[in-house]
Amino acid sequence: MVTFIIRRLVGTVFILLIVAAVTFAIFFILPRAAGETAYGLATQYVGRNPTPAAVHAMEQTLGFNQPLYVQFGRYIKAIVAGEHYLGQWCGPPCLGYSFKNQQPVWPQMVSDVPVTLSIGVGAAVLWLVGGVAIGVISALKRGTIIDRLSMSVALAGVSLPVFFTGLIALELFSYKWPIFPNVQYVGITTNPLLWAKNLVLPWIVLAFLYAALYARLTRAGMLETLNEDYIRTARAKGARERTVILKHALRAALTPIVTIFGLDLGLLLGGAILTEVTFSFHGLGLFTVEAINNQDFPEIMGVTLLAAFFIVIANLIVDIMYSVLDPRVRY
């Protein structure tokens, strides 16, 4: 087991290195291949109407006139050992320096993590509990109005984008009926009650999207499991219906749900982008959007690496869980 984990961790490092190389290539090699000069790249970092001397100085500072392998080596070295930028120390893991904000990228992202976690964890609990519960009820009431209604809501949840449901939720519950007025992120340590109150709408909106998917998956899994012979056997042995459903049927149906849940947590940044933009919460999602809007390449590269890291770690955890459940995958 330990060997398996070590092997996967080493693989994780290589994957991250490849992601770093690909993002570096996208932002620095492709423009050069398309004819962009080192001078042209540097102009993006010196504001409006720069003097040629200022552009040349920035070109030197950023090392755009050095060979690409030197630039990439410097980028990787900064991640491992840190780097000085314009007199500021960017400690490891230095994922670059934002010349737009004139700050190292990593501390900015770290300060945004609690916001994304707050949204993501709360929403994940909601969508897991809600989605599974709806799925189980739908399966048990198959063909009834309850089943159809649940699946219709689930279909709506999958179909409606967060920026739509979010704006509707704000319009209704923040402006028309101000149950949640002036929704802004408040730190959990600052005011736990306000933290929770202001997160209710983002949680519901994000959970609505995911819960729909989980409800449909749970329903399908439950319907399949309920037709298994061992369920019939359990009932024949006189087991209580509650035991049959929760202990035998749901347990088996949950296996793929757990796998997807792990991956969804890794991919949470995608959902967080729309939720944070809609509710103006300053998490990693909004950070990503701002970075793209500003064409802030170091920030985009940083957040890409961080997202890749989360996904790889989520995959690793899922694989480890699989290896625990099924020893065959260890080999």
Place this chain on the structure above:
Amino acid sequence: MMRRRRIGVTATCAVTAIALAACGSSSSPSSSSSTTTPSGPAYNQGISSVINPSTAKGGTITYDDSSTFDSTDPGNTYYAHVWNFSRLYATPLMTYTSTPGSGGNQLVPALATTPGVVSNNGLTWTYTIKPNVKFEDGTTVTSADVKYAVERTFDRTVLPNGPSYFQLLLGGNASTYPGPFKDRSKNLMGLTAVATPNPTTVVFHLAKPFADFNYVVAIPQTAPVPPDKDTGANYQLHPISTGPYMFQSYQLNKQLTLVPNPSWNPATNPQVSQLASKIVVNFNVNADDIDNRLLAGDIQMDVAGTGVQAAARARILSSSSLMKQADDPLAGFEWFFYLNTKVAPLNNIACRKAIEYAANKITLQDAYGGSVGGQIASTAMPPTVIGYQSFDMYEALSKPNGDPTMAKSELTACGQPNGFTTGIAYRSDRPKEVAAATALQAALSTVGIKTTLHGYPSGTYYSNFAGSPAYVHSHDLGIDIGGWAPDWPDGFGWFDEIANGNAIVPAGNTNISELNDPVVNNDLAEMESASSTPALRATLANEIDHKVMSDAVMLPIVYAKSLLYRSPALTNVYVQEYYGMYNYGVLGTK
């Protein structure tokens, strides 16, 4: 000098009138009546009057921003709304008069006691700074702090965002000076073009005369910075205040909180005031949500000052009660098409005139949001620029749907009676420009001018496409959309970059028409000569405007307007013409 002094007094009264609603007792009645609102607000009343004048102190003013400031460092910003907002904590040598109407375009001393004293044939500008201005920590501002503020803007690797006027205009070692962060001279004050003979005098030595230098020192870059408190790129996190407010906290690009600066003396700068007990700016807020929060009263101002989004615009314009709380001022910039003088057949002036006549100004205005989004333009220079005079050379106002007869006549004159083919360049990620290009294409087709549409990304529009003359020539981009807002509101600020033959450059070109008219070039040079006066500059600006239009190198679209919503909770609200948005320096809250 008397006139300048009187402007200063009027300005003082204007702000005081905002605050006391009583300045009229000691000034002229007309002045008083134009700056107060005795009978409640009305649509557009904030353009010419002060809404809710009050001296009431206390309360919190909350601003939202759909994006972020380019920087809160006064030496590192180029956004108009940040220049406006920065007056709350930064005091440059000169500033703009705090008053509604055209007076808001007039310069007055801020940190300086008077406008610059010119000597040495226009090469030397001397400013005396007020002796009792203090930083937030209580230390007195000296001329060395002003010199240092200018010096630090020379290091574009640390402060890349602000204008480069000092690098371009100053003499001495300005062309090679690296800035104080790399300066290795004794005392790190090595910019020889700026001298500080005593603690209250700062002297600028220019490379050549520049009559608009007072405008240059009104840019926040001259706001003093104490050298021992400068943290370089991190100075944006807490600029040391010389204004009525100071930074309490700043989470970069998330939230900024200002509180009153106890060391600020109101007598030192009557253009700003200290009424609210707290000012909060939230960044990166969803643009539509800003409008909702503004209309719901959760916030008091959209700090970007570019107007509400389409959804809120519809709500405001369909509600008389909301409309009373709105203003639709000229924003200070103009949208237009450049008509290139080098791309055949537009190298023939008659072909360019055919386009001027054929264009349908109504559909072009619709592309920019109709009359609320902009006023049909007939000149190359907008009404907010000093020296503007209305004229209608190509019947944009008298025949806004276009004049096909005149267009065909010009086509015949240019030897293309059946029309010709050329390209239209625009920024494809700007829906209004897409609509404008499409509208122009439709209008020109009615007289036989066939156009092909070429959309480009806005990020590289000037560097690689429309701003690259070689690209424009090789792709037959005879018509190129553009817009302009000047750094200061006179003819030089408006035309120098977009109509001066000397401004044509291989990349990042903003004279996209490639106009190189000796009359225009000479007028611009005369504007900045040592003998230039404000009256002469106004006359020359009007002359250039006529010349540019008679050369038919610009097809004006609209003088841009912004539909602004003024929160009923605010006091002393009015549009400052220079910024084209509300004056953030004087706001209070009920």
